[in-house]
Amino acid sequence: MSKQDGRNRLVSDQPVADVTATVLHVDMDAFFASVELLDRPDLVGLPVIVGHDSDRSVVTAATYEARKYGINSAMPMAVAKRRCPGAVIVEPHFEKYQAKSRAVMRVFEQFTPQVERLGIDEAFLDVAGALRLYGTPWEIGQAIRRAVFAETGLHCSVGAASTKFVAKLASSRSKPDGLLVVPAADTVAFLHPQPVSALWGVGGKTQETLENRGLRTVGDLATTPLGSLVSLLGPAGGQRLHDLAWGRDPRRVDTAVGEKSIGHEVTFGTDLTDRDAVARELLRLSEKVAVRMRRAEVQARTLALKVRYTDFTTLTRSRTLAEPTDVARRIHLEAVELYDVLHKPGNRIRLIGVRGENLVPTAASNALWDDDAPWRETETTVDAVTARFGAGVLRPASLVRGASQQRPPHARQDIG
């Protein structure tokens, strides 16, 4: 069974026979920092911080040795350096993390195709169909941890439960390098002593709201009438927290979760005041966004601009287009127009960002003007195009290769 160890972890260090905890959450331990240590074995055992060593940056990741000094990710680098002046600061290498991430995900897929990636260094696995082949969730969890280490040299922690949320909480309680199985029957007993901040979606603000009402543990939330939680947190938030407090989490492991938006943003080393300098940055960001959208074969129906001023005031402005786009110049044009409405001489811009939202698959609309794709006039394509742009678009001229680069004329008019 599970037990608390000297480091305040909860771990299942002996085999657990349970077969109800078929949702696994695997979370890499101090992922970015651990990847860096693979190339720098001389730093093992030292407090290491991954991040840019500059005024305006924050900690991206920290080894457990650094965390002993109270250093956490998202903490301002200046604060981290003050807390541990001897810490070694290492520049991040995201391509390296991406590569390791792919290697780790491939290990997961050896155990089950039911893998839902969650960010770069975690995943949910539904192992219900793998029990016959690989044994109990406990045995599968241990096998995964061994295989990940053998394949990548990295440690991970595994939580096993009957729902996603409890599995995720279990992995976090078993860190680092642990495994915790929470059988379905033990769920409520496991949850109720936890602090409210253990619940998914309870951050600093919500925690404060709840504690002001005397609600400190998950058990407190569970015994609070649903109506009280709803009036405190809104209909969705109240219902969700009440459900989670009783271990109810209807979300299934979903292998096909696609991106809902694609964006890039940048914080300047020195604030910008010049409108044209901002416009140039917007072009750079627009190009990055466009490239990623084309790679993902999606287009954005809505474009959003984000601006943060010196005093940290943050504004967003967005516009929904008459037809979706993945073209950098077009994204840039909209972003600059949105910015020009806000621009005032003397404004000091700390951050600027561009994001494409309301993503739609590229195929149907692009078939009209994509020179690389041979035009195939099928009934379904015609129907799809007609539904989107109206019948007038499908004039013979627009079907000629070469002329196809032109957008349907009327699609231009009602933009903006």
Added chain:
DNA sequence: TCTGGGGTCCTAGGACCC
């Protein structure tokens, strides 16, 4: 202590339509 960059989800108000 002074706050990155990638995202998701929720709320609320207004427009618009039936």
Added chain:
DNA sequence: TCTGGGGTCCTAGGACCC
């Protein structure tokens, strides 16, 4: 002349997560 309710879309802001 004054006034309904529901549904959907759009926009802006904020909390939260990794």
